[in-house]
Amino acid sequence: MNGAASSVSDAARAGAPSLPAFREVTRGLRFPEGPVALQDGSVLVVELASGNLLRVAPDGGKSVVAHLGGAPNGAAIGPDGRCYICNNGGAAWIEDERGLHPNGPAPDYAGGRIQRVDLGTGAAETLFTECDGIMLKAPNDLVFDAAGGFWFTDYGKARARDMDRTGVLYADAGGGLTEVLFPMEKPNGIGLSPDDRTLYVAETVTARLWAFDLDGPGRIARRDTPNGGRLLATLPGACGIDSLAVDSAGNICLATIFEPSITVVSPSGEILRRLPMPDRFTTNIAFGGPDLRTAYVTQSLTGRLLALEWPVPGLGLHWLNR
Numbered sequence: 001m002n003g004a005a006s007s008v009s010d011a012a013r014a015g016a017p018s019l020p021a022f023r024e025v026t027r028g029l030r031f032p033e034g035p036v037a038l039q040d041g042s043v044l045v046v047e048l049a050s051g052n053l054l055r056v057a058p059d060g061g062k063s064v065v066a067h068l069g070g071a072p073n074g075a076a077i078g079p080d081g082r083c084y085i086c087n088n089g090g091a092a093w094i095e096d097e098r099g100l101h102p103n104g105p106a107p108d109y110a111g112g113r114i115q116r117v118d119l120g121t122g123a124a125e126t127l128f129t130e131c132d133g134i135m136l137k138a139p140n141d142l143v144f145d146a147a148g149g150f151w152f153t154d155y156g157k158a159r160a161r162d163m164d165r166t167g168v169l170y171a172d173a174g175g176g177l178t179e180v181l182f183p184m185e186k187p188n189g190i191g192l193s194p195d196d197r198t199l200y201v202a203e204t205v206t207a208r209l210w211a212f213d214l215d216g217p218g219r220i221a222r223r224d225t226p227n228g229g230r231l232l233a234t235l236p237g238a239c240g241i242d243s244l245a246v247d248s249a250g251n252i253c254l255a256t257i258f259e260p261s262i263t264v265v266s267p268s269g270e271i272l273r274r275l276p277m278p279d280r281f282t283t284n285i286a287f288g289g290p291d292l293r294t295a296y297v298t299q300s301l302t303g304r305l306l307a308l309e310w311p312v313p314g315l316g317l318h319w320l321n322r
Contacts, residue, residue, distance in 0.1 A: 020275045022308040025296070026060035029303040031093075031100050031281075033243070034075035034141070035296045036083065037288020039321060043296055044083060044119075045305060046072035049093050049100055053083065053117055056305055066122040068115055071106070073155075074141035074243070077320040078116070079148045079173070084127075085115040086139035086152055099301035101281065105157045112136040114152065114171070131177045137164045141190050141243050144318045147217040148173035151180075151199060153187040168201055170218035180220055181212070181227055189244035191252065193267065194315055200232070200252050202241035209233045209241065209252060209265055232269040239263075243284040248292070248313040255282050255297065262297065279304070287314020292321065 030049035037043050041058040048071040055063050065083075074086035090106030113136060114128040129136055142152035149172040156164030167182030168190065181187075181201070189202035199212040199220070212229040215221040222228035232252075235241060239259035244252055247264075251272065254263045260282035264272045279299030286296045289307075292314040297306045 018276075019278060020308050022297070022306045024060075025058075025305040025307050026056050026062060027302070027304045028062075029054070029298075029305065031102070031300045032298045032303060032305060033073055033283050033300060034086075035284055035286040035298055035305065036075050036077060036320070037286050037294070037296055041289075043286075043288065043305065044075055045298065046075055046085065048073060048088070048091060048102070048300075051090075053085065064122075065119060066117045066124045068117070068124055070113070071102075072115070073139065074152070076142050076144055076150065077317070078144055078150070079319045081119070081319075083117045083119055084142060084144075084150060085117060085124075086142050087113045087115055088138035088140060088155065089113065089157075098280070100303065101301055104159060109157065112138045112154065114139055114142075127175075128171065128177050131169055131179050134179070136169075137166050140188050143190050143192055145192060145217055146196050146318050148319075149217050151190055151192075151218075153184075153190050153201065155186055155188055155204070168199075172218055178218060180218060181229075184210075184227060188242055189254065191244050191246045193246065194248065194250050198267070200244060200246070201229070202244050202254060204240040204242060204257075207235040207237075207239055207241055207256075209235075209244075209254065209269075211267075232267075233265045233271060235263060235271070242282070245285045245287060245295075246315045247287070247310070248315050250315075251312075253285050253295070255285050257281050257283065262295070277306075278302075288321075292316060 030047040032045040034046040051069045053065045070087045070090045089112040091102040137156040140155040154166040156166035165183040186204040210229040211232045213221040239256040260277040281300040284298040295310045
């Protein structure tokens with residue numbers, strides 16, 4: 001590991017910080033993920049356990065936009081104004097004193113898919129179920145670039161004695177789909193640098209954040225490493241990295257599970273700060289609100305959407321707020 005990948009700032013090392021100030025936007029969600037903060041002040045979230053895409057109003061009211069089935073896992077607005085969904089195909093669920101959590105594939109699991117939803121009518125269509133004859137296992141998170149294509153991770157499914165080997169794919173604006181990175185270890189969160197020249201991918205089980213230099217839409221300028229990327233950071237402790245968002249300073253904000261936090265990593269790989277969160281499954285972060293200074297964070301185990309003020313604006317997303 002290089003020095004940048006293991007660098008931790010003095011601020012990040014200093015003690016165990018207290019929980020940041022936050023407000024609860026809503027509760028009673030069925031394992032929420034994939035928040036998308038819309039310009040009208042509402043927030044889209046997917047519910048993995050119900051198969052729904054929801055709209056959460058500023059006052060916390062919830063309405064179903066579309067029922068998608070399976071387990072919608074990530075969401076993003078595309079150039080056509082529709083909401084694109086990573087659907088992992090479904091999970092089995094356990095609900096106990098800790099909350100609601102997944103427990104392997106659903107009994108009727110038959111593969112994952114990419115879907116698209118018209119936010120006005122709720123009509124949904126399936127765009128992709130395979131790439132070059134290989135079934136999508138469990139699409140997880142996605143990000144659009146300036147060219148109108150999108151990158152997405154395929155997290156795969158884990159069973160009692162084995163798990164899928166998966167990677168990262170690119171869907172171009174013309175409707176083609178290519179597997180660009182393979183294999184990776186449970187790739188989850190994905191994002192782009194402010195100049196669209198670096199792709200960030202987080203691996204859950206290794207707690208590693210990778211950076212890939214881009215040579216154009218859907219093209220990696222490969223380095224001489226096993227996956228062609230740069231190991232930017234490995235988080236300490238027993239956490240896993242779930243989803244991520246990038247702020248306007250180019251820092252990568254990681255939602256972590258098991259040791260729940262929002263951990264901020266600089267583009268050079270320095271761990272700048274760690275904000276502890278209350279839910280063991282702190283899964284996603286997205287920016288919205290005035291000047292993109294509000295961070296929306298999903299607390300999946302307890303079914304809540306939280307909001308907290310962020311010290312710098314988030315990065316405006318292509319096709320949504322840029």
